Amino acid sequence: MExxxxxxxxxxxxxxxxxxxxxxxxxLPAMAEQIPLVRMLTHGVVSRADFGLDAIADAKxxxxxxxxxxxxxxxxxxxxxxxxxxxxxxLHVTISTRSNDPRPPSDRTFGWHVLTTLSRSxxxxxxxxxxxxxxxxxxxxxxxxGTSA
Amino acid sequence: MSGERKxxxxxxxxxxxxxxxxxxxxxxxxxxxxxxxxxxxxVTELLPLAEHIxxxxxxxxxxxxxxxxxxxxxxxxxxxxxxxARGHDFLSFAVPTIMGEVRxxxxxxxxxxxxxxxxxxxHLSLSQGSAVLSQRLGRAPTPTELAEHLNLDVDEVREGLLxxxxxxxxxxxxxxxxxxxALSLADTMGExxxxxxxxxxxxxxxxxxQELPKRERAILxxxxxxxLTQTQIADRVGISQMHVSRLLSQTLEQLRGKxxxxx
Numbered sequence: 001m002e003x004x005x006x007x008x009x010x011x012x013x014x015x016x017x018x019x020x021x022x023x024x025x026x027x028l029p030a031m032a033e034q035i036p037l038v039r040m041l042t043h044g045v046v047s048r049a050d051f052g053l054d055a056i057a058d059a060k061x062x063x064x065x066x067x068x069x070x071x072x073x074x075x076x077x078x079x080x081x082x083x084x085x086x087x088x089x090x091l092h093v094t095i096s097t098r099s100n101d102p103r104p105p106s107d108r109t110f111g112w113h114v115l116t117t118l119s120r121s122x123x124x125x126x127x128x129x130x131x132x133x134x135x136x137x138x139x140x141x142x143x144x145x146g147t148s149a
Numbered sequence: 150m151s152g153e154r155k156x157x158x159x160x161x162x163x164x165x166x167x168x169x170x171x172x173x174x175x176x177x178x179x180x181x182x183x184x185x186x187x188x189x190x191x192v193t194e195l196l197p198l199a200e201h202i203x204x205x206x207x208x209x210x211x212x213x214x215x216x217x218x219x220x221x222x223x224x225x226x227x228x229x230x231x232x233x234a235r236g237h238d239f240l241s242f243a244v245p246t247i248m249g250e251v252r253x254x255x256x257x258x259x260x261x262x263x264x265x266x267x268x269x270x271x272h273l274s275l276s277q278g279s280a281v282l283s284q285r286l287g288r289a290p291t292p293t294e295l296a297e298h299l300n301l302d303v304d305e306v307r308e309g310l311l312x313x314x315x316x317x318x319x320x321x322x323x324x325x326x327x328x329x330x331a332l333s334l335a336d337t338m339g340e341x342x343x344x345x346x347x348x349x350x351x352x353x354x355x356x357x358x359q360e361l362p363k364r365e366r367a368i369l370x371x372x373x374x375x376x377l378t379q380t381q382i383a384d385r386v387g388i389s390q391m392h393v394s395r396l397l398s399q400t401l402e403q404l405r406g407k408x409x410x411x412x
Contacts, residue, residue, distance in 0.1 A: 033206075033252060040311065047292050047307040053279055054289035054379045056310065057394035061401060068405055076241050110354050110408060114401065117373050146378075147291055 024084040030074035030097045035067045038082055042093070045084045046143065049091060055146030059091070062118035066095050066139040069111055073099040073137055090120050090142040102128045102135025120144045164240065167194055171233045191228050192221075195243070199224040202247045206255070216251060223250030253406075271309040274299055276389040289380045289390060310391075357407050365400045372397055 026041050028034045042063045046056050063082075070080060078098040085092045104124035106112065115122045119141040128135040170191050177184040199220035207213050227243035278299045282290035292310065296303040358366055368386065371377045379397070383390040 031248070033248075043311050044307070047310060050291040050293050052289040052291050053295075053310070053390055053394075056292075057379055057390070057397070061394075061398050064398065065401065065405075076244065111405065114373060117376075145291070147288065 026082045027079050030071050030078050030080040032071050038063055038067050052146040058118045059143045062115055062141055063093060065111055065114050069105045070095055070097045073101055075100050090144045093141045096136050096138035099137045100134045102126050104137055167191055175233055192225055195224055206251050219251050219254040220247050223247035268312050275309050276391055279390055283380045357404055365396055368396055369400050
Protein backbone atom coordinates (compact mmCIF):
# COMPACT_ATOMS: atom_id res chain seq x y z
CA MET A 1 0.00 0.00 0.00
CA GLU A 2 1.20 3.57 0.51
CA UNK A 3 3.40 2.37 3.31
CA UNK A 4 6.47 0.98 1.61
CA UNK A 5 8.84 0.75 4.55
CA UNK A 6 7.93 -1.86 7.03
CA UNK A 7 8.67 0.30 10.07
CA UNK A 8 6.51 3.06 8.68
CA UNK A 9 7.36 5.86 11.14
CA UNK A 10 6.24 8.91 9.17
CA UNK A 11 9.18 10.71 7.64
CA UNK A 12 11.48 9.93 10.54
CA UNK A 13 14.74 8.15 9.83
CA UNK A 14 14.24 4.43 10.14
CA UNK A 15 16.06 2.72 12.96
CA UNK A 16 18.59 0.00 12.28
CA UNK A 17 16.07 -2.52 13.46
CA UNK A 18 13.52 -1.28 10.95
CA UNK A 19 16.05 -1.37 8.14
CA UNK A 20 16.91 -4.96 8.85
CA UNK A 21 13.38 -6.11 9.36
CA UNK A 22 12.10 -8.48 6.71
CA UNK A 23 8.38 -8.14 6.76
CA UNK A 24 6.37 -10.53 4.59
CA UNK A 25 2.74 -9.74 4.00
CA UNK A 26 -0.20 -11.34 2.26
CA UNK A 27 -3.70 -10.01 1.77
CA LEU A 28 -6.41 -12.23 0.44
CA PRO A 29 -10.18 -12.64 0.56
CA ALA A 30 -11.31 -13.82 3.99
CA MET A 31 -12.72 -17.07 2.66
CA ALA A 32 -12.07 -20.62 3.75
CA GLU A 33 -10.95 -21.80 0.33
CA GLN A 34 -8.21 -19.17 0.28
CA ILE A 35 -6.53 -20.47 3.44
CA PRO A 36 -4.31 -22.96 1.56
CA LEU A 37 -2.52 -19.93 0.10
CA VAL A 38 -1.58 -18.75 3.58
CA ARG A 39 -0.45 -22.28 4.34
CA MET A 40 1.86 -22.26 1.35
CA LEU A 41 3.34 -18.92 2.28
CA THR A 42 3.81 -20.09 5.85
CA HIS A 43 5.61 -23.15 4.58
CA GLY A 44 7.90 -20.92 2.52
CA VAL A 45 8.65 -18.56 5.36
CA VAL A 46 9.34 -21.13 8.05
CA SER A 47 11.25 -23.56 5.87
CA ARG A 48 13.49 -20.70 4.75
CA ALA A 49 13.93 -19.81 8.39
CA ASP A 50 15.13 -23.42 8.71
CA PHE A 51 12.58 -24.53 11.26
CA GLY A 52 12.62 -28.24 12.08
CA LEU A 53 10.13 -30.44 10.22
CA ASP A 54 7.92 -30.70 13.31
CA ALA A 55 7.93 -26.96 13.75
CA ILE A 56 7.21 -26.40 10.06
CA ALA A 57 4.15 -28.64 10.27
CA ASP A 58 3.07 -27.06 13.56
CA ALA A 59 3.42 -23.57 12.12
CA LYS A 60 1.22 -24.45 9.18
CA UNK A 61 -1.43 -26.00 11.37
CA UNK A 62 -1.38 -23.02 13.71
CA UNK A 63 -1.73 -20.54 10.88
CA UNK A 64 -4.48 -22.68 9.38
CA UNK A 65 -6.37 -22.66 12.65
CA UNK A 66 -5.93 -18.92 13.22
CA UNK A 67 -7.11 -18.16 9.68
CA UNK A 68 -10.09 -20.49 10.04
CA UNK A 69 -11.15 -18.75 13.24
CA UNK A 70 -10.86 -15.33 11.64
CA UNK A 71 -12.66 -16.35 8.47
CA UNK A 72 -15.56 -17.42 10.68
CA UNK A 73 -15.73 -13.94 12.15
CA UNK A 74 -14.99 -12.00 8.98
CA UNK A 75 -17.56 -9.82 7.32
CA UNK A 76 -18.46 -11.04 3.85
CA UNK A 77 -16.26 -9.43 1.23
CA UNK A 78 -13.44 -8.39 3.56
CA UNK A 79 -9.83 -9.45 3.50
CA UNK A 80 -7.52 -11.44 5.64
CA UNK A 81 -4.27 -9.65 6.32
CA UNK A 82 -1.30 -11.84 7.24
CA UNK A 83 2.09 -10.59 8.35
CA UNK A 84 5.24 -12.54 9.11
CA UNK A 85 8.03 -10.83 11.00
CA UNK A 86 11.10 -12.31 12.63
CA UNK A 87 11.46 -11.16 16.22
CA UNK A 88 14.07 -11.90 18.85
CA UNK A 89 11.73 -14.38 20.53
CA UNK A 90 10.60 -16.17 17.37
CA LEU A 91 8.62 -15.68 14.21
CA HIS A 92 5.63 -13.39 14.74
CA VAL A 93 2.62 -14.16 12.59
CA THR A 94 -0.11 -11.55 12.80
CA ILE A 95 -3.41 -12.24 11.10
CA SER A 96 -6.34 -9.87 11.14
CA THR A 97 -9.67 -9.26 9.50
CA ARG A 98 -12.65 -6.98 9.73
CA SER A 99 -15.63 -8.31 11.64
CA ASN A 100 -19.02 -6.99 12.53
CA ASP A 101 -18.81 -8.94 15.75
CA PRO A 102 -16.02 -6.89 17.32
CA ARG A 103 -14.81 -9.36 19.93
CA PRO A 104 -11.65 -11.43 19.95
CA PRO A 105 -12.23 -15.18 19.52
CA SER A 106 -12.91 -17.12 22.71
CA ASP A 107 -9.84 -18.54 24.43
CA ARG A 108 -11.81 -21.50 25.75
CA THR A 109 -12.47 -23.38 22.53
CA PHE A 110 -10.72 -26.46 21.25
CA GLY A 111 -9.41 -24.31 18.41
CA TRP A 112 -7.70 -22.01 20.89
CA HIS A 113 -6.23 -24.97 22.70
CA VAL A 114 -4.82 -26.10 19.35
CA LEU A 115 -3.25 -22.66 18.86
CA THR A 116 -1.61 -22.61 22.28
CA THR A 117 -0.28 -26.15 21.82
CA LEU A 118 1.29 -25.27 18.48
CA SER A 119 2.77 -21.86 19.28
CA ARG A 120 5.11 -20.40 21.82
CA SER A 121 2.49 -17.75 22.54
CA UNK A 122 -0.88 -16.69 21.19
CA UNK A 123 -2.73 -13.44 21.76
CA UNK A 124 -5.91 -12.05 20.28
CA UNK A 125 -7.36 -8.60 20.40
CA UNK A 126 -10.01 -6.51 18.76
CA UNK A 127 -9.83 -2.85 17.76
CA UNK A 128 -13.33 -1.48 17.55
CA UNK A 129 -13.69 0.86 14.59
CA UNK A 130 -15.09 4.38 15.05
CA UNK A 131 -18.85 4.21 15.26
CA UNK A 132 -18.72 0.74 16.80
CA UNK A 133 -20.52 -2.21 15.31
CA UNK A 134 -17.41 -3.42 13.53
CA UNK A 135 -13.81 -3.98 14.42
CA UNK A 136 -10.48 -5.41 13.35
CA UNK A 137 -9.92 -8.76 15.01
CA UNK A 138 -6.31 -9.88 15.25
CA UNK A 139 -4.61 -13.11 16.27
CA UNK A 140 -0.87 -13.00 16.85
CA UNK A 141 1.22 -16.14 17.06
CA UNK A 142 4.86 -16.44 18.05
CA UNK A 143 6.42 -19.54 16.54
CA UNK A 144 9.66 -21.27 17.45
CA UNK A 145 12.05 -23.13 15.13
CA GLY A 146 11.98 -26.15 17.46
CA THR A 147 15.64 -26.99 16.92
CA SER A 148 16.92 -26.39 20.44
CA ALA A 149 15.83 -29.79 21.81
CA MET B 150 -11.78 -6.12 -2.83
CA SER B 151 -11.76 -9.08 -5.16
CA GLY B 152 -13.08 -8.77 -8.66
CA GLU B 153 -15.08 -11.96 -8.51
CA ARG B 154 -16.89 -10.68 -5.52
CA LYS B 155 -17.90 -7.62 -7.43
CA UNK B 156 -19.55 -9.54 -10.21
CA UNK B 157 -21.27 -11.62 -7.60
CA UNK B 158 -22.50 -9.00 -5.21
CA UNK B 159 -22.07 -5.57 -6.64
CA UNK B 160 -25.26 -5.61 -8.62
CA UNK B 161 -27.75 -5.54 -5.80
CA UNK B 162 -30.58 -5.00 -8.28
CA UNK B 163 -29.94 -8.21 -10.10
CA UNK B 164 -31.94 -10.29 -7.68
CA UNK B 165 -34.03 -7.48 -6.22
CA UNK B 166 -37.15 -8.78 -7.92
CA UNK B 167 -36.89 -11.86 -5.69
CA UNK B 168 -37.54 -9.91 -2.52
CA UNK B 169 -41.32 -9.72 -2.86
CA UNK B 170 -41.30 -13.45 -3.62
CA UNK B 171 -39.45 -14.15 -0.39
CA UNK B 172 -41.94 -12.02 1.47
CA UNK B 173 -44.79 -13.91 -0.06
CA UNK B 174 -43.16 -17.25 0.69
CA UNK B 175 -42.88 -16.20 4.31
CA UNK B 176 -46.63 -15.70 4.58
CA UNK B 177 -47.60 -19.05 3.05
CA UNK B 178 -48.35 -22.03 5.28
CA UNK B 179 -46.50 -25.33 4.74
CA UNK B 180 -49.52 -26.89 2.99
CA UNK B 181 -50.42 -23.94 0.82
CA UNK B 182 -50.38 -25.08 -2.85
CA UNK B 183 -49.07 -21.66 -3.81
CA UNK B 184 -45.96 -22.37 -1.77
CA UNK B 185 -44.45 -24.76 -4.31
CA UNK B 186 -45.11 -22.33 -7.12
CA UNK B 187 -43.36 -19.44 -5.38
CA UNK B 188 -40.48 -21.62 -4.22
CA UNK B 189 -39.86 -22.97 -7.74
CA UNK B 190 -40.04 -19.51 -9.20
CA UNK B 191 -37.49 -18.24 -6.68
CA VAL B 192 -35.10 -21.10 -7.32
CA THR B 193 -35.40 -20.65 -11.08
CA GLU B 194 -34.75 -16.92 -10.85
CA LEU B 195 -31.72 -17.50 -8.63
CA LEU B 196 -30.12 -20.26 -10.72
CA PRO B 197 -27.50 -17.90 -12.19
CA LEU B 198 -26.21 -17.37 -8.65
CA ALA B 199 -25.48 -21.10 -8.32
CA GLU B 200 -23.73 -21.06 -11.71
CA HIS B 201 -21.63 -18.12 -10.62
CA ILE B 202 -20.43 -19.85 -7.52
CA UNK B 203 -19.84 -23.16 -9.30
CA UNK B 204 -17.66 -21.31 -11.82
CA UNK B 205 -15.47 -20.01 -9.02
CA UNK B 206 -14.59 -23.57 -8.11
CA UNK B 207 -13.98 -24.84 -11.61
CA UNK B 208 -10.53 -25.87 -12.73
CA UNK B 209 -9.94 -27.90 -9.59
CA UNK B 210 -10.44 -31.28 -11.14
CA UNK B 211 -14.16 -31.64 -10.66
CA UNK B 212 -16.49 -31.68 -13.69
CA UNK B 213 -18.28 -28.39 -14.04
CA UNK B 214 -21.72 -29.99 -14.36
CA UNK B 215 -21.23 -31.70 -11.01
CA UNK B 216 -20.29 -28.43 -9.38
CA UNK B 217 -23.33 -26.69 -10.82
CA UNK B 218 -25.57 -29.48 -9.52
CA UNK B 219 -24.06 -29.23 -6.06
CA UNK B 220 -24.33 -25.44 -6.06
CA UNK B 221 -27.98 -25.75 -7.04
CA UNK B 222 -28.63 -28.02 -4.10
CA UNK B 223 -26.97 -25.38 -1.93
CA UNK B 224 -29.19 -22.76 -3.50
CA UNK B 225 -32.35 -24.74 -2.76
CA UNK B 226 -31.22 -25.19 0.84
CA UNK B 227 -30.55 -21.48 1.07
CA UNK B 228 -34.00 -20.61 -0.30
CA UNK B 229 -35.62 -23.01 2.16
CA UNK B 230 -33.70 -21.79 5.15
CA UNK B 231 -33.73 -18.07 4.43
CA UNK B 232 -35.84 -16.05 6.80
CA UNK B 233 -36.32 -12.44 5.65
CA ALA B 234 -37.67 -11.57 9.10
CA ARG B 235 -34.14 -11.87 10.50
CA GLY B 236 -33.13 -8.76 8.61
CA HIS B 237 -30.38 -10.20 6.42
CA ASP B 238 -30.49 -9.85 2.70
CA PHE B 239 -30.69 -13.06 0.73
CA LEU B 240 -27.33 -12.84 -1.03
CA SER B 241 -25.23 -12.53 2.09
CA PHE B 242 -27.08 -15.52 3.47
CA ALA B 243 -27.02 -17.59 0.29
CA VAL B 244 -23.43 -17.10 -0.83
CA PRO B 245 -21.82 -18.77 2.20
CA THR B 246 -24.50 -21.49 2.23
CA ILE B 247 -23.91 -22.40 -1.40
CA MET B 248 -20.14 -22.21 -1.07
CA GLY B 249 -20.37 -24.47 1.95
CA GLU B 250 -22.20 -27.06 -0.10
CA VAL B 251 -19.62 -26.95 -2.89
CA ARG B 252 -16.77 -27.17 -0.41
CA UNK B 253 -18.33 -30.18 1.23
CA UNK B 254 -18.53 -31.79 -2.18
CA UNK B 255 -14.80 -31.35 -2.64
CA UNK B 256 -14.16 -32.77 0.76
CA UNK B 257 -16.36 -35.79 0.14
CA UNK B 258 -14.96 -36.60 -3.26
CA UNK B 259 -11.45 -36.58 -1.82
CA UNK B 260 -9.95 -34.25 -4.38
CA UNK B 261 -7.25 -36.70 -5.26
CA UNK B 262 -4.30 -35.61 -7.29
CA UNK B 263 -1.88 -37.62 -9.38
CA UNK B 264 1.65 -36.99 -8.26
CA UNK B 265 4.55 -37.12 -10.71
CA UNK B 266 6.99 -39.95 -10.11
CA UNK B 267 9.92 -37.61 -9.49
CA UNK B 268 8.05 -35.99 -6.62
CA UNK B 269 7.08 -39.34 -5.20
CA UNK B 270 10.69 -40.41 -5.15
CA UNK B 271 11.77 -37.14 -3.61
CA HIS B 272 9.06 -37.49 -1.01
CA LEU B 273 10.24 -40.99 -0.22
CA SER B 274 13.84 -39.95 0.30
CA LEU B 275 12.81 -36.95 2.39
CA SER B 276 10.69 -39.18 4.52
CA GLN B 277 13.43 -41.79 5.00
CA GLY B 278 16.09 -39.12 5.48
CA SER B 279 14.10 -37.39 8.16
CA ALA B 280 13.56 -40.65 10.01
CA VAL B 281 17.32 -41.31 10.06
CA LEU B 282 18.17 -37.77 11.13
CA SER B 283 15.48 -37.67 13.80
CA GLN B 284 17.07 -40.74 15.36
CA ARG B 285 20.49 -39.18 15.24
CA LEU B 286 19.50 -35.69 16.43
CA GLY B 287 16.75 -36.58 18.87
CA ARG B 288 14.49 -34.04 17.17
CA ALA B 289 13.07 -33.34 13.73
CA PRO B 290 15.73 -32.16 11.25
CA THR B 291 15.59 -28.83 9.43
CA PRO B 292 15.50 -28.50 5.62
CA THR B 293 19.19 -27.56 5.66
CA GLU B 294 20.12 -30.67 7.59
CA LEU B 295 18.04 -32.84 5.28
CA ALA B 296 19.62 -31.27 2.21
CA GLU B 297 23.11 -32.02 3.53
CA HIS B 298 22.20 -35.54 4.46
CA LEU B 299 20.60 -36.31 1.08
CA ASN B 300 23.08 -34.29 -0.91
CA LEU B 301 20.31 -32.18 -2.39
CA ASP B 302 19.79 -28.48 -2.91
CA VAL B 303 18.03 -26.95 0.09
CA ASP B 304 15.42 -25.28 -2.13
CA GLU B 305 14.61 -28.63 -3.64
CA VAL B 306 14.09 -30.00 -0.16
CA ARG B 307 11.78 -27.13 0.78
CA GLU B 308 9.71 -27.64 -2.33
CA GLY B 309 9.66 -31.37 -1.88
CA LEU B 310 8.34 -30.91 1.64
CA LEU B 311 5.66 -28.58 0.38
CA UNK B 312 4.63 -30.99 -2.36
CA UNK B 313 4.51 -33.85 0.10
CA UNK B 314 2.12 -31.90 2.23
CA UNK B 315 0.01 -30.52 -0.56
CA UNK B 316 -0.88 -33.86 -2.05
CA UNK B 317 -3.09 -35.27 0.60
CA UNK B 318 -3.89 -38.26 -1.56
CA UNK B 319 -0.25 -39.25 -1.76
CA UNK B 320 -0.04 -42.94 -1.11
CA UNK B 321 3.66 -43.71 -0.71
CA UNK B 322 3.55 -44.04 3.03
CA UNK B 323 -0.02 -45.12 3.42
CA UNK B 324 -0.24 -48.68 4.58
CA UNK B 325 -2.20 -51.01 2.35
CA UNK B 326 -4.69 -51.84 5.04
CA UNK B 327 -5.26 -48.40 6.35
CA UNK B 328 -7.66 -49.22 9.11
CA UNK B 329 -6.68 -52.81 9.64
CA UNK B 330 -4.11 -51.98 12.29
CA ALA B 331 -6.11 -52.18 15.46
CA LEU B 332 -4.15 -49.52 17.23
CA SER B 333 -4.41 -49.94 20.95
CA LEU B 334 -2.63 -46.65 21.58
CA ALA B 335 -5.78 -44.79 22.46
CA ASP B 336 -6.41 -47.30 25.18
CA THR B 337 -2.89 -47.29 26.54
CA MET B 338 -2.80 -43.50 26.61
CA GLY B 339 -5.60 -43.27 29.14
CA GLU B 340 -8.29 -40.68 28.86
CA UNK B 341 -6.95 -37.14 28.75
CA UNK B 342 -9.74 -35.77 30.89
CA UNK B 343 -7.83 -33.22 32.92
CA UNK B 344 -6.49 -31.42 29.87
CA UNK B 345 -9.72 -31.62 28.01
CA UNK B 346 -11.72 -30.20 30.86
CA UNK B 347 -10.03 -26.87 30.14
CA UNK B 348 -11.65 -26.76 26.76
CA UNK B 349 -15.08 -25.25 26.96
CA UNK B 350 -16.65 -27.09 24.07
CA UNK B 351 -15.12 -30.40 24.97
CA UNK B 352 -18.63 -31.69 25.50
CA UNK B 353 -19.16 -31.14 21.80
CA UNK B 354 -15.68 -32.43 21.03
CA UNK B 355 -15.96 -35.78 22.81
CA UNK B 356 -18.52 -37.42 20.50
CA UNK B 357 -16.62 -36.12 17.46
CA UNK B 358 -13.42 -37.66 18.78
CA GLN B 359 -15.22 -40.94 19.24
CA GLU B 360 -16.28 -40.82 15.60
CA LEU B 361 -12.70 -40.57 14.36
CA PRO B 362 -10.82 -43.63 13.20
CA LYS B 363 -8.79 -45.02 16.09
CA ARG B 364 -5.42 -44.04 14.70
CA GLU B 365 -6.46 -40.48 13.87
CA ARG B 366 -7.92 -40.06 17.33
CA ALA B 367 -4.81 -41.44 19.01
CA ILE B 368 -2.57 -39.10 17.02
CA LEU B 369 -4.71 -36.08 17.80
CA UNK B 370 -4.81 -36.89 21.50
CA UNK B 371 -1.06 -37.49 21.68
CA UNK B 372 -0.32 -34.17 19.98
CA UNK B 373 -2.85 -31.90 21.64
CA UNK B 374 -3.45 -33.52 24.98
CA UNK B 375 -0.34 -35.59 25.49
CA UNK B 376 2.28 -33.00 24.53
CA LEU B 377 4.16 -35.27 22.11
CA THR B 378 5.87 -33.88 18.99
CA GLN B 379 5.00 -35.22 15.58
CA THR B 380 8.32 -37.02 15.36
CA GLN B 381 7.67 -38.77 18.66
CA ILE B 382 4.20 -39.73 17.50
CA ALA B 383 5.58 -40.99 14.19
CA ASP B 384 7.95 -43.17 16.16
CA ARG B 385 5.21 -44.68 18.31
CA VAL B 386 2.71 -45.25 15.53
CA GLY B 387 5.27 -46.45 13.02
CA ILE B 388 4.53 -44.03 10.20
CA SER B 389 6.52 -41.06 8.89
CA GLN B 390 6.45 -37.62 10.48
CA MET B 391 5.05 -36.23 7.24
CA HIS B 392 2.24 -38.72 7.38
CA VAL B 393 1.49 -37.75 10.97
CA SER B 394 1.45 -34.13 9.91
CA ARG B 395 -0.95 -34.85 7.09
CA LEU B 396 -3.29 -36.91 9.26
CA LEU B 397 -3.26 -34.25 11.96
CA SER B 398 -4.17 -31.37 9.69
CA GLN B 399 -6.85 -33.44 7.98
CA THR B 400 -8.35 -34.38 11.31
CA LEU B 401 -8.26 -30.81 12.56
CA GLU B 402 -9.98 -29.58 9.45
CA GLN B 403 -12.63 -32.23 9.79
CA LEU B 404 -13.25 -31.35 13.43
CA ARG B 405 -13.33 -27.67 12.60
CA GLY B 406 -16.11 -28.21 10.09
CA LYS B 407 -18.13 -30.20 12.57
CA UNK B 408 -17.57 -28.00 15.61
CA UNK B 409 -18.69 -24.92 13.71
CA UNK B 410 -21.68 -26.79 12.38
CA UNK B 411 -20.59 -26.60 8.79
CA UNK B 412 -19.98 -30.25 8.18
